[in-house]
Amino acid sequence: AALGAFAATPMELAGAYTALLDGTAERPWLVSALSTASGETLVQFEPDSKAVASSRAAAIATDVLQGVLIRGTGARASGYGVKGGAGKTGTTDEYRDAWFVGYTPDLVVAVWVGKDKGTLGLSGSRAALPTWARFVAASGTSGHDFRRPEGLASADVCDTSGLIATADCEATHAELFESGRVPTERCDLHSEPTVRVGQILQGIFKRDKPPGKQRKRDR
Numbered sequence: 001a002a003l004g005a006f007a008a009t010p011m012e013l014a015g016a017y018t019a020l021l022d023g024t025a026e027r028p029w030l031v032s033a034l035s036t037a038s039g040e041t042l043v044q045f046e047p048d049s050k051a052v053a054s055s056r057a058a059a060i061a062t063d064v065l066q067g068v069l070i071r072g073t074g075a076r077a078s079g080y081g082v083k084g085g086a087g088k089t090g091t092t093d094e095y096r097d098a099w100f101v102g103y104t105p106d107l108v109v110a111v112w113v114g115k116d117k118g119t120l121g122l123s124g125s126r127a128a129l130p131t132w133a134r135f136v137a138a139s140g141t142s143g144h145d146f147r148r149p150e151g152l153a154s155a156d157v158c159d160t161s162g163l164i165a166t167a168d169c170e171a172t173h174a175e176l177f178e179s180g181r182v183p184t185e186r187c188d189l190h191s192e193p194t195v196r197v198g199q200i201l202q203g204i205f206k207r208d209k210p211p212g213k214q215r216k217r218d219r
Helices: 010-017 055-071 075-080 128-140 193-205 212-216
Strands: 024-026 032-037 041-044 049-051 086-091 097-104 107-114 152-158 172-178
Touching: 010 024, 010 097, 010 107, 055 075, 055 086, 055 152, 075 128, 097 128, 107 128, 107 152
Parallel strands: none
Antiparallel strands: 024 049, 032 041, 086 097, 097 107, 152 172
C-alpha cells in the first residue's frame, strides 16, 4: 500500500493515527462540550470509536514507527526534549507540503507546513518536525511507555540486512513480532570471514551425487 498517496487533512491523519495505539480509531472533534459561564453543561459530545485492527498489529506498527524517532527521519525530535513516542515524516512532490504525524500513549499530533502556491522547499523532518517536537515535549506525555499486549516476542535485527542479528552485526535493534512468527533467517552479511568463505566454497563445489548412487539409494 502507498504511503502519502492521497489527499487528507491534518485532522483526518490525526484520527487515523489513533488506531495505532491499540487498534481502535477515534473520530477527532474540535469541541468536546458546550457549557455556560457558570459551568453548566449544555451539550456533551460523546467519543466515536471503531475497532479497525488487532492490538498486536497496532503494537507492531507502533514499534516500527518508534524507530523513526530513534534512528530515522524523526531522530532530531530528541533535541527538542521529546523522550520517546512514534511517528512518520511526509514530504510531497517538489517539497510543496511537509508533514509530521506522531503520537505518545496519551496524545496524537499532526503538523502540516506548506504553501497554497509554490513550493516550500523543506522536507517534513525540517519544516514540520520541530513544531511537533516542541508541542509534544511541552505536553509532558513523551516519557511514557506504549502498552504491549500479550502474544508478542522481541528479537534483535541487523540494521543493514533486516535479518535476525548475529554476534558479528555491528548495528542492531530490537523488533517486535507475533509469538511463533519470529523470523529464523540470520544475517549473512556480517558473519565471520571463515564462515563466509566456507559458504562460498560450498556453493562452488556442490555437485549432485552420481546417478548410480542415486538409483541405489532409491531402491
